Amino acid sequence: MSTPQQSANSERRIDLDWVRILAFGSLIFYHVGMLYVSWGFHIKSEHRLTWLEPAMLVLNPWRLSLLFLVSGVASRFMLGKVRLAAFARARSARLLIPLIFGMLVIVPPQSYLQIVESLGYPQASYLQGFADYYVHHYLAFGAQFCPNPCIAQPTWNHLWFVVYLWVYTMALAGVLWVWPKAADWMGERMAAVLAGPWLLVLPCLLFAAWRLFLSPIFPSTHALFGDWYNHADYASAFLIGFLLARQDGIWRDNERQRWLALTVAAGCFTIFVVVYAGLLAPSSVPKWFASSVYGCYQWLAMAAVLGFARRHLKANGPARRYLTDAIFPYYIVHQTAIIMIAHALRGSGLSAGSEAAIVIVGTALACLVTYEVARRIAWLRPLFGLRMEPRSVGRIAQQQPA
Numbered sequence: 001m002s003t004p005q006q007s008a009n010s011e012r013r014i015d016l017d018w019v020r021i022l023a024f025g026s027l028i029f030y031h032v033g034m035l036y037v038s039w040g041f042h043i044k045s046e047h048r049l050t051w052l053e054p055a056m057l058v059l060n061p062w063r064l065s066l067l068f069l070v071s072g073v074a075s076r077f078m079l080g081k082v083r084l085a086a087f088a089r090a091r092s093a094r095l096l097i098p099l100i101f102g103m104l105v106i107v108p109p110q111s112y113l114q115i116v117e118s119l120g121y122p123q124a125s126y127l128q129g130f131a132d133y134y135v136h137h138y139l140a141f142g143a144q145f146c147p148n149p150c151i152a153q154p155t156w157n158h159l160w161f162v163v164y165l166w167v168y169t170m171a172l173a174g175v176l177w178v179w180p181k182a183a184d185w186m187g188e189r190m191a192a193v194l195a196g197p198w199l200l201v202l203p204c205l206l207f208a209a210w211r212l213f214l215s216p217i218f219p220s221t222h223a224l225f226g227d228w229y230n231h232a233d234y235a236s237a238f239l240i241g242f243l244l245a246r247q248d249g250i251w252r253d254n255e256r257q258r259w260l261a262l263t264v265a266a267g268c269f270t271i272f273v274v275v276y277a278g279l280l281a282p283s284s285v286p287k288w289f290a291s292s293v294y295g296c297y298q299w300l301a302m303a304a305v306l307g308f309a310r311r312h313l314k315a316n317g318p319a320r321r322y323l324t325d326a327i328f329p330y331y332i333v334h335q336t337a338i339i340m341i342a343h344a345l346r347g348s349g350l351s352a353g354s355e356a357a358i359v360i361v362g363t364a365l366a367c368l369v370t371y372e373v374a375r376r377i378a379w380l381r382p383l384f385g386l387r388m389e390p391r392s393v394g395r396i397a398q399q400q401p402a
Helices: 014-033 052-059 063-079 084-106 108-118 126-136 157-178 182-193 198-214 228-244 248-256 258-276 287-312 318-344 352-374
Strands: 142-144 151-153
Touching: 014 052, 014 063, 014 287, 014 318, 014 352, 052 258, 063 084, 063 157, 063 228, 063 287, 084 108, 084 157, 084 318, 108 126, 108 151, 108 318, 157 182, 157 228, 157 318, 182 228, 198 228, 198 248, 198 258, 198 287, 248 258, 248 287, 258 287, 318 352
Parallel strands: none
Antiparallel strands: 142 151
């Protein structure tokens, strides 16, 4: 199996597999952290750990944009192997089947427990209360239960990522259907513009512009319609990954500049945290400066991660193959497991550390068991984002990330 350094035309990006694995894997820890910080989440622990917020802010501005960028790269490689129509069908099946299944089966316990903890819900037992809620409320297709904001049902909750990825993929397929050469033409020109240090500069300006002009008007909702700041942010990352996927010179430039990207990102993050913590008077920090720092940190952190991954994350063995296949089912299940376990521990009197440890371990085990069962049963595989039939190790090795 060739690595990016061994073959200029390789479509097996081991480093990006690991980036995707680590980024999705970090979601378990990030969403467990959401139980304890002051930010809004579906349910909250009785404990508050505000010191977690700066640590979580290290990931917050760029972790999802990075996943969209990697998905754009994977889409470009996949299009090199199949026709456009087959690509659109395959991506729709891989994304929409688990989305619908997730909305009908995986996500409802999250909404139910959010309602139970926010407003209460009459129940003789958990199962009876959930069954009553599911039959009479979950499929009502409207906003109900208003702890602030109202809970719209049915919902996709954490599966919004799947919705957005499918929309961007279909939009891209539509453009390529009209203009088949667009990917090569635009990719070559983008690579020329971003050559050398411009790779670290120009995308900073783009993400800073979205932060400055769109974020104040369109706050994040993950509701698809009207979520224009997030669309600009995530679609830009997806398109950058797609167009630059085969531009090997750009990836070499990024690897060479990884330390510079990391250093400047660290400086931007320091300023960002100081502003976030309110250590500077708001009047002393111009809005354009704060937005520029946020946008630059967002891009430079992604560039640093990608640069260091290309240099160091080359291990291709059973662990990489297993996790590449498992990580999407883990993603589908993880948030429901977190919320159900955390709710079950409510009022237990455990310390924050013990509670968090149980939630993390329990969530990891729930994800592991779900994947191990789903991958062995043919009809369950597509429901969890796996291909219909199990494949041999050799074929798994050729897989591209979702």
